[in-house]
Structures are given as structure tokens and as C-alpha cells.
Amino acid sequence: MKLAIDLHSHSGYAGGVGQIELSDVSKTMKLKGIDVFGTGDCLLPRRTKELHSLLNESAEGLYSLPGDSKNFLLQTEVIFSTKLADYKNKTIAHHVILFPDFSAIEKMQKLMDKWKMKNTIGRPFVVSNSQTELQDQLFEIAAIDPLIEIIPAHVVTPEGIFGSKNNLQQIAEFYGDFLSNIRIIETGLSADPKMLQQIPELAELTMISNSDCHSAAINRIGREFTVIDSKALSYPAIISSLRENKIAFTAEFNPQEGRFYHTGHRANRAGHEDCVIFVDEIPKDLICPICGKKMNLGVSERCQQLTDDKIIPTERKYMHLIPLVEVVAASLGIKNPASKSVLKSFGQVMKLFPSEIALWQDTKLAEKLAGSIDEKLIANILAVQNDNFSFEPAGFDGNYGVLKIK
Ligand SMILES: [Zn+2]
Numbered sequence: 001m002k003l004a005i006d007l008h009s010h011s012g013y014a015g016g017v018g019q020i021e022l023s024d025v026s027k028t029m030k031l032k033g034i035d036v037f038g039t040g041d042c043l044l045p046r047r048t049k050e051l052h053s054l055l056n057e058s059a060e061g062l063y064s065l066p067g068d069s070k071n072f073l074l075q076t077e078v079i080f081s082t083k084l085a086d087y088k089n090k091t092i093a094h095h096v097i098l099f100p101d102f103s104a105i106e107k108m109q110k111l112m113d114k115w116k117m118k119n120t121i122g123r124p125f126v127v128s129n130s131q132t133e134l135q136d137q138l139f140e141i142a143a144i145d146p147l148i149e150i151i152p153a154h155v156v157t158p159e160g161i162f163g164s165k166n167n168l169q170q171i172a173e174f175y176g177d178f179l180s181n182i183r184i185i186e187t188g189l190s191a192d193p194k195m196l197q198q199i200p201e202l203a204e205l206t207m208i209s210n211s212d213c214h215s216a217a218i219n220r221i222g223r224e225f226t227v228i229d230s231k232a233l234s235y236p237a238i239i240s241s242l243r244e245n246k247i248a249f250t251a252e253f254n255p256q257e258g259r260f261y262h263t264g265h266r267a268n269r270a271g272h273e274d275c276v277i278f279v280d281e282i283p284k285d286l287i288c289p290i291c292g293k294k295m296n297l298g299v300s301e302r303c304q305q306l307t308d309d310k311i312i313p314t315e316r317k318y319m320h321l322i323p324l325v326e327v328v329a330a331s332l333g334i335k336n337p338a339s340k341s342v343l344k345s346f347g348q349v350m351k352l353f354p355s356e357i358a359l360w361q362d363t364k365l366a367e368k369l370a371g372s373i374d375e376k377l378i379a380n381i382l383a384v385q386n387d388n389f390s391f392e393p394a395g396f397d398g399n400y401g402v403l404k405i406k
């Protein structure tokens, strides 16, 4: 069976977002067509208690609200950090961790107590004194249950394992012997499989996409997602299909949209009248020729640095998408995708399809849309389905790329 999964989110406890109700999440999952959603923040004791009291086990290792059809999977993000011998700064890397049941969470919480790690925020830290200690701790987590999965999150963003802040040459420097337990990576909003598939240590791994959202909104949940071929609707079946790379396709942001896609400095910085974007010839020292300050290496250039041209890429199916509600907003020329007229138009489109994911996969999209909605909106939806959109200029130095639907 095909399952649409989105396994990285955050709850209201992640800070600054207010309470997010699981019932609202479930409503959005139905609109989007997401079958299984990561709960977010499941290690935080308050959150664990809340999830335990609200959810019932609906299938092995999956949980639902009473009387509701949508499934949740127990998930958190954890930041691992340690000082590696050859690096001046600490290496810090975000990871998604998936748990098969509440007892595995409880055991992980006991480990964190034993390590004297604070567990008071949605996305906790595990700080290790050395690479060997980190490696031992990762093995201890994995030993709790063979179905626990530790997944490097948004691998090439500044907070990802391969990000420009860490500047690692190889992720083995961080994981050591634990590297063989890293089977899956998350591409993140700023990269797609094409950018990662020729990086030596990543080339053979499963690549998944998740929304990493902090909201139940229709343009957040499932803004990136993964469709897998799974033997059953259960936690063990999902984990084995991920470990065996049974990915039907991933839905990705167009990486050019990301705020740090290219290396450069924007025009409104101190000492700047013009902006500079480097695509081909980046100064080796990353010093900006206009203001003399150091630039952050863009994600695109970071990937190029790591890429080995000799690697023959594994075939990976993926599509670039924009959330439908944002396509509607762009077509109407309205900035706020939550405005009434946008939602009205969105509702009209959604009447024709069981879910948004079904719409994007529909091979007769043009026929089904014809005559029911505005022509310009139809043209834009079809353009997005056919990947006829780009971001020009692409994102750089904190500016998002500017959407252009052809
Ligand atoms: Zn993160």
C-alpha cells in the first residue's frame, strides 16, 4: 500500500507558536491526504503525558484520536552536539528520532536523566564530551529498541550535520562506528535529492522529506512529504520500508526558494548599495568584495563542494511543489494564504479531489479542473504540477527566493 507520511513536526511546546490541537492537525491531514504524521516533541514529559492521554493505539506503533481515522507516530527532534578534535567550534546537528511506543520514550527519558541532560524544551539537547561518548550514547539509544530510528534532519542547512557551520568533510567524523545505523536522511526544505545524491556518504541512503512544521495550517502540514510503499499500516512496516528505501516519491520545496540557497550579500546591508550573489566563482575566503565581511556559504555551493562527480546517482523520484493554498494566493495576487477569498477558492478546487496530494498526482488534472474554476488558477496549478516554476532571484543571505510561475 502507498502511504503519505510527514514525520517531522513540532508542538506548541517548541516555543512561540501557542497550543496546536491534534484535532486541528488531523483535519489538515485529511485535506492534504497525509496518512501518518509525526507528533513532534514526544520526549518532553508534559507532551508525553498529553499524547498518552489523548491518543489510542490504532495499529501497531501508530496512534489516533478516539473515533478519528488519522494516524500519528511518536516523534521528536533532538540536537546532538560535541567537540570534535580537529574543529575549532562544536559540531551541532539536528536529528529526527522515531519511537515505536511509549515505553521506548520512557526509556530514552531515563537515559537523558542518567546523562544529566535537561529535558525541558520541545527539542532537547544531548551534549557529549567527546566523539566516543557521543557514539556510545547513540548506541545506547538504539539499544532501547531495534525499531527506533535516528535520522539526520535537514542535512545541509546550517544546523544540519553537513551544514556550512559544521563544515565537516565526512559525517563519519561525527558518528564514528554508529554510521552504519544511519540509514535515512531528511533532505530539508533547502535541498532536494538531486543536490544530495552524489555526496559520497549520502548517495546510498534513503532520502525522505518532511514539513518540519510548527503549525496545523494547510500551507504548513505536508508542505514537504514522502510517499512510501509499505506492507501495512503499522510502525514496523513503515520503518522497514524506509530502511529498504521503498520510496515511491518525495514532494520537495524548490530549493531555490530557500533563504540561503546561494552565497552572497543583499543590497540593504551596511556598506552595500548593490547586492552580490556568487554562483560560479566564490571567493575562497568567503570575504565579500563590497563590504569586506564574511559571507555564509550558500546551500547550493555547499552541496557542490561535497559532490563527487564520479558517483552514479541512484534513481530517485521526487517532485517540486508549492502548497496549493499558496498557488491560489499567488494566482489571486493576495499575500496572505489564510485570507477568506483564498480559502474560498481553495475550497472550490478541493471539492473536486479527495485530497491535495491526490490532486498533485492526478494524471487528468486539466480535464477535471476545466470549467470549474478561474482559467488563470488552472494554468498555475498545471504549471506547478509540471514543475514549470522557479524562484528568481533564488534565495540568498536571508532573503527568500521570489516565486515565478511560468
Ligand atoms: Zn531542526
Ligand SMILES: [Zn+2]
Residues within 6 Å of the ligand: 265, 269, 272, 288, 289, 290, 291, 292, 293
Ligand atoms: Zn558584503
